[in-house]
Amino acid sequence: MHLTFDWSTNLRRIRPPGTATTDADDAQRGRWKRFPYGDRVYRYCGAALSGNWSRLHRGDREVYPDAGNLAGLLRANPALAAHVPDPAAAAVGLQAAWRAYHAGDFADAVDRGLATGPAGIVVAARAALVHASRLEDDPLRRAEILRETVASSAALLELAPNWANAWFVHGLALVGHCRQVPLVTTLARGLGSRLRESLRRTLQLEPQHADAHAALGIHCADVIDKAGAMVGALTHGARREAVVAHFEAARALHPQSPVLLADYARALQRAGGGAGAVQALWVDASACQPADALERLDVEGARSELG
Numbered sequence: 286m287h288l289t290f291d292w293s294t295n296l297r298r299i300r301p302p303g304t305a306t307t308d309a310d311d312a313q314r315g316r317w318k319r320f321p322y323g324d325r326v327y328r329y330c331g332a333a334l335s336g337n338w339s340r341l342h343r344g345d346r347e348v349y350p351d352a353g354n355l356a357g358l359l360r361a362n363p364a365l366a367a368h369v370p371d372p373a374a375a376a377v378g379l380q381a382a383w384r385a386y387h388a389g390d391f392a393d394a395v396d397r398g399l400a401t402g403p404a405g406i407v408v409a410a411r412a413a414l415v416h417a418s419r420l421e422d423d424p425l426r427r428a429e430i431l432r433e434t435v436a437s438s439a440a441l442l443e444l445a446p447n448w449a450n451a452w453f454v455h456g457l458a459l460v461g462h463c464r465q466v467p468l469v470t471t472l473a474r475g476l477g478s479r480l481r482e483s484l485r486r487t488l489q490l491e492p493q494h495a496d497a498h499a500a501l502g503i504h505c506a507d508v509i510d511k512a513g514a515m516v517g518a519l520t521h522g523a524r525r526e527a528v529v530a531h532f533e534a535a536r537a538l539h540p541q542s543p544v545l546l547a548d549y550a551r552a553l554q555r556a557g558g559g560a561g562a563v564q565a566l567w568v569d570a571s572a573c574q575p576a577d578a579l580e581r582l583d584v585e586g587a588r589s590e591l592g
Contacts, residue, residue: 318420320389320578322585327577328388334380340576341387344496344539347407347450350379355404362445368403375401382408389578391416406441410434410454418461419582428465434458442483449490453497456483460504468511480504495538499545502531506552525556543573547583550590567591 329337338349348354352373359366369375382397382405391412398409417430438455445451459480463471471477481504487497505528532549539545550566553559570587573580 316426317392317416318422320391320420320582322389322578322581327575327581329384334384334387337576344494344499344535344542344545345450345453346491346494350376350383352376355379358404358445358448361447365403365444365448368444369401375404379405379408382412386412386415387577387579389581391420391578403441403444406437407448407450407454410438410458414454414457414461415579415582419579424465428462431458431462431465435462447490449487449494452483452487452490453494453500456480456487456497457500459483460500460507463504464507468508477504477508493538495535495542495545498531498535498538499548502528502535503548503552505531506556509557510555525553525558528552528556528558541573543570543575543580543583543587546570546573547587550587564591 329341335349335351342349348358355369355372355376359369359372378397378401382394382401385391385394385397386408394412395409398405398407398412413430413434417427417434421427421430435455435458438451438458441448441451442455459476463476463480466476481501484497484501484504487494491497505524509525509528532545532552535545536542536549546566547570550563550570553563553566567587567590571584571591573584575581575584
């Protein structure tokens with residue numbers, strides 16, 4: 286089985302660990318915009334990654350990828366185990382991919398994640414989604430990244446149906462993809478139903494997954510933004526109250542996340558929330574101390590919203 290992940294226009298197949306990148310790979314990666322704020326403070330070398338893991342992953346509840354935890358994941362997902370012949374080596378590769386992700390080296394995180402095989406799709410997808418949503422300026426390239434992330438994460442679900450974050454990245458990728466297409470396309474292809482099912486499965490497997498609650502809130506806000514409050518509520522069941530409820534559930538689980546607060550502000554704006562409530566969320570997000578590159582992007586974004 287070949288899982289593919291295409292971040293621009295050239296097909297990239299998962300490489301076995303240790304396989305060198307080609308000149309074409311390097312050229313494609315070089316087209317990605319770099320994290321603009323430097324990365325030394327967010328580069329969790331050695332034991333620093335495990336020591337800060339609970340803070341970095343409070344929102345998604347991903348377990349630290351050491352050999353023991355990876356073995357547990359493989360026992361829960363036997364089909365995935367067939368693609369991970371050496372869990373210890375895969376764990377080293379996954380840790381390197383997550384280090385790159387948290388440091389803002391998103392293209393490198395994709396490369397390193399894919400190099401570990403299907404077990405690296407979650408970190409690769411997360412990195413690609415951050416790049417697409419926060420840094421990619423080209424709408425065609427952004428749309429392609431999102432389509433390929435949806436496809437790759439859907440393929441992962443066949444191998445890892447008991448991995449909460451496999452469902453989460455699929456749902457999150459669909460949130461981004463649905464934003465790029467007309468609402469009628471979302472409905473005709475059943476994308477909204479698939480999106481909600483993936484995020485609900487995430488919460489069934491991991492009830493304290495704050496990021497899944499937030500993603501449901503984002504989707505509700507996107508529907509309201511496209512369809513309007515009345516049609517969104519009557520036809521799609523998307524109400525401003527649901528946006529607030531999802532984000533408040535997320536905020537209760539991860540109250541100091543600048544990413545969650547910034548997403549809440551954006552969602553409330555799209556859902557027609559009050560300017561005072563939106564402003565308060567931007568203020569709260571701007572006051573957070575970022576722990577990694579994604580958080581830094583949203584803290585800076587919140588500060589720019591406040592002028």
